[in-house]
Amino acid sequence: MAIRRIDGLRLIGFIVLSLAAVTLLFPFYWMALQSFKPPTSAIQTPPDLSWGGLTIANFKKLTADNFIWIWTSNSLIVAAGGMFGNVILCSMAGYSFAKKDFPGKRILFWAIVSIMMTSTQVIMVPLFMQMRDMHLLNTYWALLLPILVSPFAVFLTKQFMHTIPGELIAAAKIDGCSEWRIFWNIIVPISMPVLAMVGIFGFVTQWNDFLWPLLATESRNMRTLQVGLASMQLQNVDYGLVLAGATWTMAPIAALFIAFQRFFVKGITIGAVKG
Amino acid sequence: MRKFSLIWTAALTIALTLSACGNGSKGANGSSSPDNAATSAASGNQSAAKVPIKLWVYPMMNGINGDGTGNPDDWAKEYARQFQAQYPNADISVELLDWAGGTEKIDVAVAAGSPPDLVYTINNFGGVTKYGKLGVLEPIDDYLEQSDWDDYSDAVKGALQYKNKTYMWPWLKMVSAVAVNMDLFKERNATALLPLDRELRDWTFDEFLKAAQATTFSRNGGSNPDVYGTVVWGKDAPFYMYLNGLTNGGNIVNSTFEKATITDKPFEEGLQFTIDLANKHKVAPPGGAGISAMNAKEMFLNQQIAMMPDAPFLLEEAKSAPKPFEIAFVAPPHGANQPTAAWNNVGGFIVFKQQNEEKKKLVMEFARFITNSENSKIVKQIGTFPARNSSGNLYSDDPVMTYFDKLSNYGNSVFSRSFGLVDVGDWEKEIQAMLIGGKKVGDSLATLDGILQKKMQE
Numbered sequence: 001m002a003i004r005r006i007d008g009l010r011l012i013g014f015i016v017l018s019l020a021a022v023t024l025l026f027p028f029y030w031m032a033l034q035s036f037k038p039p040t041s042a043i044q045t046p047p048d049l050s051w052g053g054l055t056i057a058n059f060k061k062l063t064a065d066n067f068i069w070i071w072t073s074n075s076l077i078v079a080a081g082g083m084f085g086n087v088i089l090c091s092m093a094g095y096s097f098a099k100k101d102f103p104g105k106r107i108l109f110w111a112i113v114s115i116m117m118t119s120t121q122v123i124m125v126p127l128f129m130q131m132r133d134m135h136l137l138n139t140y141w142a143l144l145l146p147i148l149v150s151p152f153a154v155f156l157t158k159q160f161m162h163t164i165p166g167e168l169i170a171a172a173k174i175d176g177c178s179e180w181r182i183f184w185n186i187i188v189p190i191s192m193p194v195l196a197m198v199g200i201f202g203f204v205t206q207w208n209d210f211l212w213p214l215l216a217t218e219s220r221n222m223r224t225l226q227v228g229l230a231s232m233q234l235q236n237v238d239y240g241l242v243l244a245g246a247t248w249t250m251a252p253i254a255a256l257f258i259a260f261q262r263f264f265v266k267g268i269t270i271g272a273v274k275g
Numbered sequence: 276m277r278k279f280s281l282i283w284t285a286a287l288t289i290a291l292t293l294s295a296c297g298n299g300s301k302g303a304n305g306s307s308s309p310d311n312a313a314t315s316a317a318s319g320n321q322s323a324a325k326v327p328i329k330l331w332v333y334p335m336m337n338g339i340n341g342d343g344t345g346n347p348d349d350w351a352k353e354y355a356r357q358f359q360a361q362y363p364n365a366d367i368s369v370e371l372l373d374w375a376g377g378t379e380k381i382d383v384a385v386a387a388g389s390p391p392d393l394v395y396t397i398n399n400f401g402g403v404t405k406y407g408k409l410g411v412l413e414p415i416d417d418y419l420e421q422s423d424w425d426d427y428s429d430a431v432k433g434a435l436q437y438k439n440k441t442y443m444w445p446w447l448k449m450v451s452a453v454a455v456n457m458d459l460f461k462e463r464n465a466t467a468l469l470p471l472d473r474e475l476r477d478w479t480f481d482e483f484l485k486a487a488q489a490t491t492f493s494r495n496g497g498s499n500p501d502v503y504g505t506v507v508w509g510k511d512a513p514f515y516m517y518l519n520g521l522t523n524g525g526n527i528v529n530s531t532f533e534k535a536t537i538t539d540k541p542f543e544e545g546l547q548f549t550i551d552l553a554n555k556h557k558v559a560p561p562g563g564a565g566i567s568a569m570n571a572k573e574m575f576l577n578q579q580i581a582m583m584p585d586a587p588f589l590l591e592e593a594k595s596a597p598k599p600f601e602i603a604f605v606a607p608p609h610g611a612n613q614p615t616a617a618w619n620n621v622g623g624f625i626v627f628k629q630q631n632e633e634k635k636k637l638v639m640e641f642a643r644f645i646t647n648s649e650n651s652k653i654v655k656q657i658g659t660f661p662a663r664n665s666s667g668n669l670y671s672d673d674p675v676m677t678y679f680d681k682l683s684n685y686g687n688s689v690f691s692r693s694f695g696l697v698d699v700g701d702w703e704k705e706i707q708a709m710l711i712g713g714k715k716v717g718d719s720l721a722t723l724d725g726i727l728q729k730k731m732q733e
Contacts, residue, residue, distance in 0.1 A: 040595055219370070233375075235335060
């Protein structure tokens with residue numbers, strides 16, 4: 001009887017969660033569907049959800065301008081740069097904070113953590129001035145340098161690596177491992193779940209970033225996808241173009257999510273379980 | 276382990292690639308030290324005499340002639356090319372902003388001390404007021420001749436200045452009216468309530484209310500309306516929502532921008548009428564505080580709203596609506612015994628402070644070139660009017676635009692300019708508070724008055 005009740009509860013939970021999933025996915029479905037329909041369909045009330053009248057005209061318009069390919073590749077470079085930068089540099093920083101002792105460690109760590117509480121907008125002007133004075137504006141460096149290290153990723157990797165038993169490191173040292181080999185052969189493999197998560201979040205954050213790429217770039221061929229698409233929008237809104245652009249932008253992220261779904265789920269629980 | 280080695284290799288490859296790309300892009304940029312180049316220009320060295328000029332524009336139209344074929348910065352690049360043919364020492368780079376983050380980009384560039392030389396702005400962005408106040412703009416009074424002043428209408432002239440100094444080279448003017456869904460009025464047998472037979476199509480608040488009541492109904496026969504006479508919204512384009520304060524004889528500040536007049540009775544009563552349309556008379560959709568200007572337009576295009584304030588380009592959008600309908604434009608309603616008034620918007624180019632006198636002259640010349648009577652005609656492509664009278668009537672065969680042109684003479688530039696004194700968010704916050712009944716109109720206006728007073732004293 002008790003088992004049956006649990007099954008019943010699980011069924012209810014399944015139904016509720018399924019409904020929530022459908023509700024959350026519906027806007028994406030609507031967006032993707034409307035991107036294959038004439039522009040007027042998007043503002044129709046009640047919404048046109050039929051599969052009739054599909055067209056690729058919006059995507060033709062989107063890709064008629066070759067810039068879309070340049071912007072997409074720029075976004076890929078920036079997002080991949082952010083991803084690798086976060087994984088490599090933040091894991092090293094996280095390891096140092098978790099397992100090494102050096103003067104000013106606590107102050108430095110809390111200084112990094114406090115950056116997490118600073119709004120991005122606050123640092124935009126000084127960052128812009130820095131890049132301008134270094135003559136890096138409108139280059140990939142301007143897009144990449146500020147994102148290579150993320151305070152959040154340092155915090156996350158430190159928290160995870162803190163839970164790795166010190167005995168493992170001590171044993172490796174007794175076996176004659178160098179510092180580099182300890183990090184490379186022991187810490188990194190154990191930390192794969194958190195590194196995957198840091199990488200994925202780094203990619204997604206940089207892929208979606210709008211403000212800094214807007215400020216840091218000048219020429220159209222240096223724009224990222226988000227900024228480039230925004231600059232295609234004239235005063236009168238072309239809903240078809242907007243939705244095709246949104247679908248185009250979302251596709252790589254959706255693919256990334258599907259491919260690394262298990263890391264996303266693991267990543268979300270890292271702080272709760274290991275922290 | 277092997278996998279991780281691969282990741283390292285990939286990272287190194289990307290880093291090396293970026294290194295190469297980065298240097299290449301920087302070389303193409305060529306605008307990292309404009310002042311040095313300008314100094315070189317002044318020194319007379321012919322090979323280094325190029326004067327870099329940065330022009331920032333918004334995506335307003337596509338193509339060289341604005342005819343829709345091409346890129347959104349083609350027209351500006353074409354003007355740059357033509358100007359450079361006349362002034363070979365000018366080296367103009369055109370940067371395309373976007374409507375979403377363009378003003379932020381300008382703000383950051385100004386704050387960082389490296390704004391563009393020339394940028395497009397429009398009154399409701401508050402550029403002239405905001406940057407004029409900061410003292411980062413070059414006054415253009417010395418460059419404007421009497422023939423220029425004679426070429427601008429009063430509505431345009433009033434939009435160019437901040438505290439008696441002129442900062443904007445006017446390029447276009449636009450005016451808003453009330454768009455009317457004629458199909459809905461015909462369906463309700465209510466066309467007689469519209470002021471279509473009057474020369475200026477002007478009408479009073481009472482007449483507008485009657486028309487809105489006649490077109491608020493339930494198409495499905497239910498007890499709640501599903502079609503509303505008009506719309507009152509709380510997000511985006513707040514200037515439309517405060518317009519009735521102006522048309523009731525009030526204004527935000529006085530004509531010399533020295534005193535806030537927003538709490539004066541005419542303005543308060545006009546705004547009260549706007550709020551009453553939603554909260555008392557119920558001729559606007561409920562939940563107005565959460566409705567955006569974009570939502571309002573979508574409802575209008577879906578024939579759920581009979582009348583809404585907007586610019587003439589709504590006409591084209593109505594033609595391609597889900598179910599196209601006939602559209603007419605009438606004047607914004609006004610208070611009893613008040614003249615017609617309209618929201619007037621003037622767009623043009625502002626010049627940021629220049630270090631080099633020769634470069635300043637060249638930038639001013641370029642601004643004059645873009646805004647001359649011939650080059651200004653391109654604004655027809657976006658359904659607006661050239662700021663110069665000498666550009667002629669571009670819409671002689673278009674009754675709708677001829678009407679808008681007539682109405683533009685009643686535009687009030689002080690109203691549209693003074694919006695720049697208060698952040699859009701503050702305007703929105705107060706209209707939302709009034710719409711949800713959290714604040715009385717007088718209290719909201721007092722809050723805004725406080726902001727205005729503070730801004731004007733800074």
